Amino acid sequence: MLAYAIRRLGQSFFVLVVMSFLVFLGVFAIGNPIELLVNPQADEAERLRATVALGLDKPILEQYAIFLGHAAKGDLGRSFVFNVPAIQLILEKLPATIELALAAMVISVGLGIPLGLIAGLKPHSLVGRSIMALSIVGFSLPTFWVGLVLIMLFSVHLGWLPSNGRGETVMLLGIPVSFLTWDGLMHLAMPALNLALFKLSLLVRLTRAGTREAVLQDYVKFARAKGLGPGRVIGVHVLKNILVPIVTVIGLELGSLIGFAIVTESIFAWPGSGKLLIDSINLLDRPVIVAYLMVIVVLFIAINFAVDVLYSMLDPRVRLGSSSAAH
Amino acid sequence: MSAPLLEVDGLRMHFFTKAGVVKAVDDVSFRLERGKILGLVGESGSGKSMTGYSILGLVDAPGRIVAGRIALNGRDLTRLDEAAWRGLRGNRVAMIFQDPMMTLNPVLRIDTQMVEAVRAHHDVSREQALDRCREVLGRVGIASPDERLRAYPHQFSGGMRQRVAIAIALLNKPDLIIADEPTTALDVTIQGQILFEMQNLCRESGTGLIWITHDLSVVAGLADDVCVMYAGRVVESGSVDEILDRPLHPYTRGLLESVPSRNERGRPLRQIAGMTPSLLRLGEACAFRDRCSQAQPDCAAAPASSVPSAGRTLRCLHPASP
Numbered sequence: 001m002l003a004y005a006i007r008r009l010g011q012s013f014f015v016l017v018v019m020s021f022l023v024f025l026g027v028f029a030i031g032n033p034i035e036l037l038v039n040p041q042a043d044e045a046e047r048l049r050a051t052v053a054l055g056l057d058k059p060i061l062e063q064y065a066i067f068l069g070h071a072a073k074g075d076l077g078r079s080f081v082f083n084v085p086a087i088q089l090i091l092e093k094l095p096a097t098i099e100l101a102l103a104a105m106v107i108s109v110g111l112g113i114p115l116g117l118i119a120g121l122k123p124h125s126l127v128g129r130s131i132m133a134l135s136i137v138g139f140s141l142p143t144f145w146v147g148l149v150l151i152m153l154f155s156v157h158l159g160w161l162p163s164n165g166r167g168e169t170v171m172l173l174g175i176p177v178s179f180l181t182w183d184g185l186m187h188l189a190m191p192a193l194n195l196a197l198f199k200l201s202l203l204v205r206l207t208r209a210g211t212r213e214a215v216l217q218d219y220v221k222f223a224r225a226k227g228l229g230p231g232r233v234i235g236v237h238v239l240k241n242i243l244v245p246i247v248t249v250i251g252l253e254l255g256s257l258i259g260f261a262i263v264t265e266s267i268f269a270w271p272g273s274g275k276l277l278i279d280s281i282n283l284l285d286r287p288v289i290v291a292y293l294m295v296i297v298v299l300f301i302a303i304n305f306a307v308d309v310l311y312s313m314l315d316p317r318v319r320l321g322s323s324s325a326a327h
Numbered sequence: 328m329s330a331p332l333l334e335v336d337g338l339r340m341h342f343f344t345k346a347g348v349v350k351a352v353d354d355v356s357f358r359l360e361r362g363k364i365l366g367l368v369g370e371s372g373s374g375k376s377m378t379g380y381s382i383l384g385l386v387d388a389p390g391r392i393v394a395g396r397i398a399l400n401g402r403d404l405t406r407l408d409e410a411a412w413r414g415l416r417g418n419r420v421a422m423i424f425q426d427p428m429m430t431l432n433p434v435l436r437i438d439t440q441m442v443e444a445v446r447a448h449h450d451v452s453r454e455q456a457l458d459r460c461r462e463v464l465g466r467v468g469i470a471s472p473d474e475r476l477r478a479y480p481h482q483f484s485g486g487m488r489q490r491v492a493i494a495i496a497l498l499n500k501p502d503l504i505i506a507d508e509p510t511t512a513l514d515v516t517i518q519g520q521i522l523f524e525m526q527n528l529c530r531e532s533g534t535g536l537i538w539i540t541h542d543l544s545v546v547a548g549l550a551d552d553v554c555v556m557y558a559g560r561v562v563e564s565g566s567v568d569e570i571l572d573r574p575l576h577p578y579t580r581g582l583l584e585s586v587p588s589r590n591e592r593g594r595p596l597r598q599i600a601g602m603t604p605s606l607l608r609l610g611e612a613c614a615f616r617d618r619c620s621q622a623q624p625d626c627a628a629a630p631a632s633s634v635p636s637a638g639r640t641l642r643c644l645h646p647a648s649p
């Protein structure tokens with residue numbers, strides 16, 4: 001296990017370096033930030049001074065080397081625009097995004113697995129068919145459109161839910177959160193549902209497919225032949241078997257929820273890191289873009305590691321560190 | 328004299344599919360005394376497993392028991408509700424399946440899978456249940472049960488897994504065990520051992536055993552009585568010696584001729600020509616008619632069950648003379 005963790009760490013480090021280089025190149029391709037940062041009326045000398053001050057006069061590889069050197073010391077650069085450490089900007093905004101993503105995940109899992117189980121156990125019933133039809137709808141409607149419809153319905157028409165911002169927050173372990181106040185919860189409900197819709201549909205289908213396959217297996221019949229009730233047969237024998245693919249998807253999707261909540265954050269003016277990323281791209285605030293993507297990569301790596309550990313706990317046939325698990 | 332352990336009478340279990348009614352079990356009757364072994368023999372699709380599932384109340388839609396009586400210790404099970412069935416399953420009637428690789432849940436430890444079987448029927452602590460598990464594991468010949476209990480199925484060989492499945496069946500000291508081809512997937516040595524042990528276990532404890540197989544030679548050394556099934560019906564039944572020595576039904580004869588035997592070495596094995604008919608298209612005629620060498624025009628009317636001699640039944644209009 002320890003050897004496995006160390007090897008994983010090495011691999012992760014490698015991924016990080018490669019990613020940082022690609023991100024660095026990509027950011028260069030977007031455009032030269034000097035055009036946006038310096039007063040358009042400024043003369044050539046002033047522009048040059050700003051370019052040198054930001055280190056943008058050096059060749060790209062040298063800039064990258066300097067970036068790596070600083071990154072090794074935990075410094076991901078300062079925002080060109082706000083002149084504060086980029087990482088600080090991100091860490092200020094990230095909790096709101098993580099809260100939104102986790103809330104969406106709780107909705108997806110909390111609804112998706114039970115609905116998928118029902119649809120899988122009674123695939124031909126009216127309920128089963130309806131669940132499937134809804135999941136197809138949830139799959140195919142674009143997120144921004146659903147977001148707008150939600151606002152039209154619940155904010156404009158019914159006036160039940162607020163349509164923008166985080167609402168009232170309280171501090172939990174030094175981090176502001178919305179879900180612990182009623183006002184915050186009301187603000188969280190719609191964006192979380194909007195963000196959850198796609199994952200919810202995905203989980204319904206995944207759970208349904210797994211359930212339909214599992215109930216045909218001999219071990220389910222054997223469990224019933226032991227005289228176990230349906231709760232135990234489905235809740236333990238079936239569910240534990242279909243949990244492996246579900247956990248994988250949850251893990252991967254959690255990363256993407258955090259990294260790409262941008263559309264939902266924009267629609268509901270949710271003050272998270274997705275909005276920060278959009279703003280930074282508009283202002284060509286290179287250090288913030290790079291730092292943001294680095295943070296997301298680290299998050300993905302961490303989630304993947306957690307998923308692999310969960311795997312080995314769920315499925316005894318998976319052994320961490322064996323060649324099949326260590327790719 | 329008290330009622331026999333199991334009495335199945337006129338059992339019909341049909342599947343109501345879109346394509347039509349599949350009569351998987353069609354008027355099956357037999358009885359089994361305590362401590363006795365009944366062999367249920369027939370080729371694939373003849374309805375052996377479905378007969379077994381019917382006795383356990385494990386028939387799934389679109390299948391349904393449409394007629395007949397299944398009396399366990401004199402009590403008719405077909406009238407039970409689901410909760411009462413559940414109280415019986417794994418408790419008074421246990422079942423063992425064919426493929427030991429598939430019957431144990433791959434992601435649950437052996438102790439979980441055994442303890443739950445005890446606690447489904449007895450209000451005991453986990454420790455007490457574990458004691459019982461160790462005891463039965465010992466009885467089916469599994470050494471160091473404590474270590475085995477903490478393992479997962481994939482850490483066992485096929486033969487070991489089937490022993491565990493048998494141990495699970497024995498946990499609650501059932502009156503009846505239905506073994507659905509439990510040795511088919513195992514190699515011959517292990518098969519022999521398990522047959523021998525099951526025989527002893529049932530004789531000792533007075534448990535009745537229904538042994539489902541497509542292999543008459545397995546039944547020969549094991550069972551007291553035999554039912555030969557064909558297309559959902561019992562075409563011939565009787566004591567194992569009678570059936571093997573004096574088979575009357577052309578299908579039983581065909582089965583016997585396709586079993587390799589020592590004194591006929593070198594002679595090509597005979598096969599029963601043709602295939603099992605589709606259960607959907609069974610008309611009134613004898614289901615074996617298309618494959619039968621004895622068939623006569625009057626076989627177009629379904630042969631009723633007759634009693635050629637005491638303790639035997641037969642469904643054939645023109646049986647081979649013994």
Ligand SMILES: Nc1ncnc2c1ncn2[C@@H]1O[C@H](COP(=O)(O)OP(=O)(O)OP(=O)(O)O)[C@@H](O)[C@H]1O
Nearest residue numbers: 342344349351370371372373374375376377378606
């Ligand atoms: N869900 C179902 N719908 C329709 N027909 C079914 C269904 N399940 C089983 N049958 C039919 O029931 C018949 C009896 O099946 P059963 O499993 O009892 O055969 P078997 O004698 O146990 O054969 P095998 O040796 O292959 O296990 C088969 O012909 C099969 O086609």
Ligand code: SF4
Nearest residue numbers: 613616619626643644
């Ligand atoms: S009833 Fe006729 S067709 Fe059927 S087995 Fe007997 S002889 Fe053959």
Ligand SMILES: [Mg+2]
Nearest residue numbers: 375376377507
């Ligand atoms: Mg079968």
